[in-house]
Amino acid sequence: MPGAVLLGLGSILGTGVFVSIGIATDIAGPAVVLAIVVAALVATCNALSSAQLAASHPVSGGTYEYGYRYLMPLFGFSAGWLFLCAKSASAATAALGFSAYTLNAVGVTAGEFRTPVALLAVVGITVLVLWGMRRSSRANAIVVSITILALIAFVVAGLPLLVSDGSENLQPFFLSVSGTGGGAIRAFLHATALMFVAYTGYGRIATLGEEIRDPKHNIPRAIVVTLLVSLGIYGAVGLVGVGSVGGDTFAAATEEAAAPLEVVARHFGVKGLPELIAVGAVTAMLGVLLNLVLGLSRVVLAMARRGDMPATFARLDAGNTTPWAAVLLTGVTVCAIVLIGDIRVAWSFSAFTVLFYYAVTNLAALAMPATERLYPRSVSIAGLIACLLLAFFVERSIWMVGLGVLAMGLVWRLAAQSRLHRMRDR
Numbered sequence: 001m002p003g004a005v006l007l008g009l010g011s012i013l014g015t016g017v018f019v020s021i022g023i024a025t026d027i028a029g030p031a032v033v034l035a036i037v038v039a040a041l042v043a044t045c046n047a048l049s050s051a052q053l054a055a056s057h058p059v060s061g062g063t064y065e066y067g068y069r070y071l072m073p074l075f076g077f078s079a080g081w082l083f084l085c086a087k088s089a090s091a092a093t094a095a096l097g098f099s100a101y102t103l104n105a106v107g108v109t110a111g112e113f114r115t116p117v118a119l120l121a122v123v124g125i126t127v128l129v130l131w132g133m134r135r136s137s138r139a140n141a142i143v144v145s146i147t148i149l150a151l152i153a154f155v156v157a158g159l160p161l162l163v164s165d166g167s168e169n170l171q172p173f174f175l176s177v178s179g180t181g182g183g184a185i186r187a188f189l190h191a192t193a194l195m196f197v198a199y200t201g202y203g204r205i206a207t208l209g210e211e212i213r214d215p216k217h218n219i220p221r222a223i224v225v226t227l228l229v230s231l232g233i234y235g236a237v238g239l240v241g242v243g244s245v246g247g248d249t250f251a252a253a254t255e256e257a258a259a260p261l262e263v264v265a266r267h268f269g270v271k272g273l274p275e276l277i278a279v280g281a282v283t284a285m286l287g288v289l290l291n292l293v294l295g296l297s298r299v300v301l302a303m304a305r306r307g308d309m310p311a312t313f314a315r316l317d318a319g320n321t322t323p324w325a326a327v328l329l330t331g332v333t334v335c336a337i338v339l340i341g342d343i344r345v346a347w348s349f350s351a352f353t354v355l356f357y358y359a360v361t362n363l364a365a366l367a368m369p370a371t372e373r374l375y376p377r378s379v380s381i382a383g384l385i386a387c388l389l390l391a392f393f394v395e396r397s398i399w400m401v402g403l404g405v406l407a408m409g410l411v412w413r414l415a416a417q418s419r420l421h422r423m424r425d426r
Contacts, residue, residue, distance in 0.1 A: 004218065008205045008226035010140040013147045013233065014288035015090065015347070016198025018261055018281040019097040021238050022254030023344050028191035029175030029247040031184070033238045035191040040231040042192070042390065043199035045383030046358040047227060049365035050202075051220040052374040061302050063357060066364040074410070075360055080303050081409035082357040084296060085402070088330070089350035090197065091292040092337035095121045096346065098285040100258035105278035109257065115341045122338060125289050126331030129297065132322050143287040148233070150280025154261055155236045157268040161244035169246040186393060193390040197351045198234065200358075201288075202226050220374065237261070244268070258343050293330050300326035308413060348394045352402040355391035359384055 025032045053066045064083060067076030099117035103109070174184040202223050241250050241260065245267050253263035261281065265274045301323040304314035313326045337346055362384035366377060392399055 004205050004222035005226050005229070006141050006144055008202050008222060009148075009229060010144045010287055011201025011291055012199060012226065012230045013144065013151070014201075014284040015094045015097050016195070016201075017151065017234055017237055018101065018284065019093065019254065019258065019343060020194055020198050020347055021234065021241060022250055022260030023347055024191035024194045025238075025242055025247050025260075026251035026254060026344075027175075027194070028187045029172070029251075030170040030242050031174045031188045032191050032195070032242060032247075033170075033235065034173075035188060035195045036234045036238050037231065038192050039195035040199060040227060040234075042196055042383065042386040043202065044224070044227055045379050045386065046361060047202050047223045048220065048375050049358075049362045049380045049383055051223050052368065052372070053361070053365055054219050055217075055374060056368065056372040061299070063361045063364060064299060064302065067360055070364040070367040071360070074413075075363065077303075077308050077413050078406065078410070079357055079360040080299055080308060081413075082353045082360070082406065083299055084333075085405055086197075086200075086350050086354035086357055087292050087296050088333045089337055089346045089353065091122070091289055091296070091330075091334045092118075092340075093343055093346040093350060094285040094289045094292065095119075095334065095338050096341075096343045097258060098282055098289065100343070101262055101278050101281040101285070104257050104259040104262050105275065105282075114258065115338060118338045119335055121286070121289065122293075122331060122334050125286070125293050126327060126334075128290070129293050129327050130322060130324055132317075140287065143283050147280045147284040150276050151233055151237055153270075153273060153276055154265055155240045157265065157270045157273050158240035158244040161268065162240050165246075166243035169243050175247070189390060189393040190395075193351045193355065193393050194347060195234075196390060197347065197354055199227060199230060200354055202230075293327065293334070296330040296333075297323055297326040300329055307416065310416075345398070348398045349402060352391050352394050352399045353405070355387045356402070356406070359387040359391070362387065 021032060021036070024035055028035055050062070053063075053070075057066060057069055062079075062083065064076055064080035067073075067079040069076075095118040096114060098121050099114045103113055103117060175187055205219060205222050205226060241264055245264050249267075250260055250264060253260040257263050259278075259281070262274050262277045265277045300309055300313050303309040304311060304326065313323070313329055315325045316322065317324050337349075340346060362380040365373075365380040366384070391402075
């Protein structure tokens with residue numbers, strides 16, 4: 001189980017803590033601290049649904065497979081398609097975050113360099129995956145250790161400012177962005193939706209059904225431990241970040257440099273701390289990027305083998321180990337999102353699509369036979385309602401694009417299935 005927890009932390013502690021807290025603070029102000037807690041509760045409901053699905057159906061593929069098994073092919077395809085959309089946007093955000101922290105660390109503040117450096121990172125990771133590189137457990141443990149060390153240093157260094165200025169900087173706690181009665185609530189739920197994405201790396205644990213001993217008991221335990229540790233770290237970083245310098249300063253650091261923790265760390269006056277934060281951020285986000293490219297390409301491969309993607313993407317290299325066409329598609333897709341150049345847009349799109357993805361997860365859990373269910377139906381019902389509710393609190397333009405992309409996927413599948421049936425009838 002410790003290895004599964006480290007794997008989960010390696011997937012969670014990246015863009016979420018180093019970038020998304022700043023984005024959410026720009027929206028909700030100090031209430032981001034509460035948004036971190038509520039997002040963790042929603043993630044826990046979804047995680048328990050994922051865990052019991054993984055325990056009863058221990059195969060790789062996540063909700064893509066669960067949708068096919070417990071619901072219907074259309075839901076399975078939708079989950080796979082949404083996963084590709086959500087995690088491609090997350091990968092693009094990680095690349096842009098890596099670029100921002102790297103450039104800030106070397107003193108380059110010009111925003112026009114952020115996108116080219118992010119593209120180079122995606123291309124580099126894609127080439128490494130094509131060469132057959134895997135993320136080893138030892139490398140993951142090193143990255144997680146560096147990341148946690150950097151975040152603990154950030155929290156400890158910021159405590160004096162939090163104690164002296166926190167009462168002032170955390171007021172008003174709820175920030176209204178529209179001037180209407182419900183503005184503060186809308187801002188808070190929007191921030192919660194964005195922070196939810198920061199926890200979704202726990203899904204990597206749920207895919208270990210074929211690799212972990214006694215998955216029925218160890219997968220749920222590993223997920224809960226991972227979420228608790230992540231909540232503690234996110235909550236401490238959010239409280240210290242906002243409470244020490246104020247929500248406006250913290251949000252501005254995200255808007256201007258896309259490297260909020262490094263910028264805020266400079267206010268603490270601790271020599272070497274900004275550099276340590278930069279190293280922790282760079283290693284964490286490169287690790288997340290590698291993990292996402294690996295995971296995305298394998299989902300593309302699985303979908304291609306089932307006819308949900310063009311058969312070209314089911315091709316393997318000469319050694320039958322690397323799905324080179326799927327890896328290339330993944331790299332190109334992530335690069336296309338990086339070209340948007342806006343880290344907030346990429347993260348918001350990821351939030352909408354991943355919330356819909358986990359709505360399908362909860363539906364699949366509700367469809368499980370009672371004999372296979374580990375937790376009350378109320379857990380999955382709460383997760384389903386929360387996901388559908390939060391999805392529509394991101395920007396309207398984002399969820400409209402998200403629905404459009406989902407519709408495009410469904411049209412593609414209908415056309416592909418129709419063509420396949422015609423070929424079989426000949």
